[in-house]
Amino acid sequence: MSKNPSSMPPAFDPQAIEAGWYARWEKEGLFTAAAKSKKPKYTICLPPPNITGELHMGHALNHTLQDICARYRRMAGYEVLFLPGMDHAAIATQNVIEKQLAAEGMTKEQLGREAFEARVNEWYAEVGDTIVSQDRILGASLDWSRLRFTMDPRYVRAVMTAFVSFYEKGWIYRAPRIVNWCPRDRSAISDLEVKWQVHDDVLFFIKYPIEGGGDVMIATVRPETMLADTGIAVHPTDDRYKHLIGKTAILPLVGRKLPVVGDEAVEKDFGTGALKVTPGHDPMDYEIGQRHSLEVVNGMNPDGSMNVPGLPYDGLPALEARRHVVEDLKAQGLLVKEEPYTHEVGHCDRCDAVIEPLISEQWWLRMEVMRDKALEASAAGKVRWHPDRYERTYLDWLRGLRDWNIGRQLWLGHRVPVYYCDNGHQLVAVERPHECTECGSTTLTQHPDVLDTWFSSALWPFATLGWPEETGDLEAFYPNNMNSTAREIINLWVSRMIMTGLEFMGEAPFADVAIHCQVQAADGRRMSKSLGTGVDPRGLITKYGTDAVRAWAASVAMSSQDVRFDESRVEGYRRFCNKLWNATRLVLASAGDATVAPPAPQALEDRWILSRLSRTSAAVTAGIEGFKFQDSMAAAYAFAWNEFCDWYLEAVKERLRSGDVVAQGVALSCLDHVLRLLHPTMPFVTEELWSRLPGRRDFLMRAAWPDLQSADPEAEETFGQVMAIVEELRGHRQAAGAPPRGGMLFLDASTDRTVAALAARLSWTELSPDALDAGIPLGTRPGRVSFPVAAGDSRNKAQLKRLTSDLEKTEAQLANPEFRANAPFDIVRKLEERAAEIRAAIDRLST
């Protein structure tokens, strides 16, 4: 890394500079956290990415945010652990592999369990590598020495320990209940894994005969489930039907006797007001059945086919059975009518199959105690949400929390640590027991169920640190400090981490939760591979560089609304990188390797830019600390481009060229600090440029975070006058059609001579010692400008018009006695000053 500025090509090339830095940081051990460090700790456990195999926009966004926090805290003096990991994502992975197999004309059953597992492990290895390499490209400063996987033996032990602990508290039990059954995965899934989709179906109206004469009509969209009906329910106060309560209906096609019961859960106004009760296949029916002791009939096999022995529909897939049932009802004259009906149907989040609610015996985890602790923690302000409205989302869900179905009937995942001996005794243990503790039998079988993926994810903030062992990492880095995720997994994941953290560690796992926005495709649709609307961040990185993509991520991520992807914004940040690059070139061309400490700045532009730098550093810091990364980005961007480059560098170019050490020193100091301020967001270009500054031996990555307290309001006010004059002069020049340079400027004695000189220099005019007879009067200060060509005054006319209209508005407000009576004094005074200024400007322009 030569410091010779001539070695810097005029164009910033992200590929060229990004290549080496990540490896250098890593080699230097800058990502590795020291548990024994005396510094305050800051921990982020990166949410384990779902095994999709590819980095998508959500990761780019989410990982960038966390990396910003991690890098910022390192610079601010913290010992930072940013821990990477991967999740086995049982149901998702199983689906991916099954799809691969299907493409090869195979099923997992044909392959066999062992070969299937081998194949899965290959996949994990491959995808793991991909994810790791993608985070490197993204520049995420992760501690790879602590990479964790939920299937690592140590992690598995943590999962088992949690299960056993819950079991010993009596919170885990096994019971039959209506669950969401995915017939394709042949597993139960939780309520949170069900996605509802609108279906256009048919509502069938069917007559059930009543014993002793008459009939009752019900409505259903799933006639095939009637084969498992065990009752009829009506509302107890429904005059149309209440005389039927206690009587018996005969189930068509089956002949089963169905008690008619009265239950308040029935809506009188919906359908026919009479409800067929199918406790084995509908959650509400199940509850009605429980209240009235109705029989539970399971009419469906795990693969979704009908389980109705003795009937002609036995073994048929549900939809086929539906057709036959409808035909047969029609033939018997029991199908009264069909109506189109639009409603929502549950689908499996992972494989999209239609969910069949059915009765099934499952492992359940009682949540009351953990829920209450989580609620208390929130009430005590232990967990802060950003944006804060998500706290309500979380609390609402928490309050309505029911027992968690933690069992899955999959091939992949953590096996439930429950064993049975051949005498029927049940054992629950972290390690597989050698013999039954009750009878000594050594023939033990493990329960076939695995755990919900989210059961293991819930332990992430401490299981990754070695829990249940009391490791140094756990001691040093728990609790974590922040967690950043997409809002769709607030309930699936964040809430559960909070609950288990409180339960096992006695402390919330993190103090801050950041929920980033969702990036939509440019047309507002969801970004998805299947829709073809996805944008691959790696393509963007290749095109614009990592820093540009990260800067874009920072600028949109905490948006209060979801954002539509706009590539031109990414491109804009690449240009910003180029701007920083060239600003550095300019300064280095003058300063070279000089490292002399400059004397204290006296010049107005020096004092001004240092003051602006100080304010910028405060704004950038506040933005990161307040999870408003867009504010940080905007502040640094505006300072670097619109103040440092546009004004300061233009003002000191001559001084730099002539070797003015003060200007060199100030410019270098601005660069040094703005690179520090931008480093968390744009690590590569800043590290590269910083390394080229004179006297740099170390990494920017571990340089100190700026804490500047040198605001100079007087310099800002005075330099503001310069800017106003220069801007006006530029306007006149263009309106007059004058060449870019040349012209005479006169500013009377009321304008400070420093201001006048600087304004003349920056506007490429010559300062005239004497008043000008001809020329254009100025609005900003008393004075005139004349250009070498005949000047039109069209601009002054337009300006006058605008000023006059402004003055009218301002005076109208000031003339309102109520305004004067009610508005704070400061506001009134400001308005009066403004009116005076406008009047003065009008005066000057009219002369």
Added chain:
RNA sequence: GGGCGGCUAGCUCAGUUGGAAGAGCGCCAGCUUGACAUGCUGGAGGUCGGGGGUUCGAAACCCUCGCCGCCCACCA
């Protein structure tokens, strides 16, 4: 059925306790300015979704309507 978010310039979005409407991109015009044409300068463009209200003053607070989008929810 509940709840939340959004509607601001042609586009994508900012707008921090109410006190002169902003940025980037795009558009128009002018500039081979000794860092950068990935640049510089000037400019056009908005009755802040509609309608009420509170207030001296509303993009911002309240009500209401209209569209988008999301989350939660056992009405067949």
